[in-house]
Amino acid sequence: MKGRVLVVDDDTALAEMLGIVLRGEGFEPSFVADGDKALAAFREAKPDLVLLDLMLPGRDGIEVCRLIRAESGVPIVMLTAKSDTVDVVVGLESGADDYIVKPFKPKELVARIRARLRRSEEPAPEQLAIGDLVIDVAGHSVKREGQSIALTPLEFDLLVALARKPWQVFTREVLLEQVWGYRHAADTRLVNVHVQRLRSKVEKDPEKPEIVVTVRGVGYKAGPS
């Protein structure tokens, strides 16, 4: 499986170790150690996935994440030493798709990377409707009244997962499994933050969501179309 991974980390030992592990798993890693140079390296390397350390010299990880996200929907996985609520949520809100807390096992990291990359390998011609949105699954586009809405791949996956079974209420755990590819329950904040991000893009009024509806105490479901 091809996969160019950009590792943005200032710790050379860790970066080297990551390189060893990633190469061992068949990825093509490239490295950048400075936050200021990260964007240039990103443009140059055109990676399929970015592994981003939050604490960087120069521009910090959150800022880098925001800049990358501004020009690309490429999956971003944060490496963070802080599992504290605020750091994780800020990272997710700045556009990261997933995060992994140090110290992690190599297998865990690889599993996350695979889960993020897997998505782009299954194009199936399918047309879905959710609320007043039309989703072209194969073409990776979401349109409201002909106007297309830009979503990151992860947000797109989340929306598709909900739209495929509009009758079902998805718990956060189920969404974690289906969209993020977690085997066992992980941090449900991932779901909360990304649902908020998704809503801010697809809802007419994010305060009164009609596309992604919260079912209190259970989870989320697709709004009536």
Next chain:
Amino acid sequence: MSGDSAASGSGRSGDRPERPVGRTSRGRFRWGRPREGGLLRGEVQGSPVIRLFVRWVRRPLLPVMRLWRRNIQLKVVVTTLLMSLGVVLLLGFVVIGQVRNGLLDAKVKASQSQATGGFAVAKQQADEAASGTGEDTSAVDGRSSQSVIQWMSDLVESLSSGGQGAFDVVTLPMGDESGGGRGPRASGHVDPAESVPGNLRDRIDSGTGAAQRYTRIVYSNGVDSQPGLVIGKQVNDPNGDPYQLYYLFPLTQEEKSLSLVKGTLATAGLFVVVLLGAIAWLVVRQVVTPVRMAAGIAERLSAGRLQERMKVTGEDDIARLGEAFNKMAQNLQLKINQLEDLSRMQRRFVSDVSHELRTPLTTVRMAADVIHEAREDFDPVTARSAELLADQIDRFESLLSDLLEISRFDAGAAALEAEPVDLRTVVRRVVGGAEPLAERKGTRIKVVGDQQPVVAEVDARRVERVLRNLVVNAVEHGDGKDVVVKLAVAGGAVAIAVRDYGVGLKPGEATRVFSRFWRADPARARTTGGTGLGLSIALEDARLHGGWLQAWGEPGGGSQFRLTLPRTADEPLRGSPIPLEPRDSRRNRGLDDAGAPHGGGAGEKRATLPAPPADTEGSARSARDPLGPLSAAATPTADPTALPGNGSRVVSRPAAGAPPRGEPAGPAAGDAAPAGAGTDAGAGGPSGTGDVDELDEPDELDGLDGLDDVDGLEGLDGLGDRRGETSRGR
């Protein structure tokens, strides 16, 4: 501005009492009712009426009394008014007394000299008349009396004419005699009989000296009576017969002067009192306003608005108070800010350390994993080293993350993310996660009480962590016996209890298990290699929820850890739906466990092997023999109603009559002493004095017990237990 503050102040103190007053009076009414009824029916008729009246009078007074108690300004002003009123009254009386004395002394002296002169004139005229008519006297008696009458009328006229209305003259006959033409005579329409007091007449009758009295002079022509001075004397008429001659001096003038003085004094006094009151009000307000301001600002300070300060003007004591107050507030603010900074720094430090430690650890961990993966290619020594390396890095990692978690709690950086969660899903997840370990240990994990949803506002991640810890601990220390996870809801609380039947806890350990790095038995090998921080973190997690995490255990009888959480965040807990001490504890089963290790062993054996009751009975008794009669009383017999709810355990129950005897210790962990000898009291006691606020909780448990945890119980303990519980609960 000051006026405003005063007004708001009084308004506040007027408003506030309203509610309490209403409450107290209502409360009083409620309390008074039955007593009143009893009185009306049985005893004195009048007293309730009086009481009603008193209450009726008191009720409108209560707000006033409340205001009086609370308002120092009112107190000072009223006191000042009362005291100055007293002083003014005293002064007035003294002044008036002196003025009256002064006025009257002069008048009396003048009157006395006037009267003396008058009496002399009367005597002289009588003597003259007597010498002038001396020869006729014997000749014509009737005529002489005739002339005496005339003479006296003339006398009265001549005497009174000298005063020109300044006084009147009255003559009265001696004693009771009224004949002889010497009837009462008076000048100036004075009513003689009314104006001269009787006791003065008696006095004049009995002696020849002059005497005086104050009286009211009554007039016969309709003029208003007026105060006056009467001076009287016995005088002889020309015939030598005595009669009474009175001089009446009206004191109208003096009275007018006196009332003028009185009026002036009263007016002045009133002014003084009112002015004093006003002054007191002003003065007190000067003091009270800053005090009230200080009180208000102190309230705001304590509400967290640390930048509040008093306005200070001048250099007087009030200003000093203000300055001191401000200094205090400033120091407080400083200290609080310092502490906040410290806490922030601590958090920052933890976060930095976390990052700094974790990054190299990640590298090490990955390297170790890579080496571990490739260990088959190594020689045995290196391969084993690689395994050890990987294992110890795991351990190091969990230790580090636990330490960081604890320090996050210590820094107050832990935040609760509560949302409604069905705890059954959490429990199922935890139990599912613990299954592999349980299988290895040969333990079965049962979940009880999960028929209906158990929803509470909790942080699912934290609750799951707590439960995972409890369940893994239970499995680990359960000696391969069953572990029961029980859920229950009642009132505003949910509870999850994890019960094991393993080694249990020694006396005093029920609270120490939550201490950091505490180990039940240092010599004991750890199979899963906990960090020693798990329960401390669990306790902090429970506290963060406003909940309780408590432990109960008996040596050899297993232990129970109970997590109680409020159903909605921020709601205080008042009790737990599950009793801390399980129903199948030795004490609740009526067993005497003074000989715990042996008895416990026998009991457990009996529990796992459904052997014939008689046999086990014998072995149990022999094991507990040293206790003699005590154990004999409590010796259990097989209870047919004790259905083994969990299928494998036959819990021996006391005979039908036994529960009351076995129960006196009751569910209250604190009073476990009498029946449960040393060990049991020890096991129960510490949990009662635990660090969570659980001291008052066992009492409330009973109330909650009856609510709705029945389902859970029946599944677990069967009918017999339920009955035992009810008899205990009542």
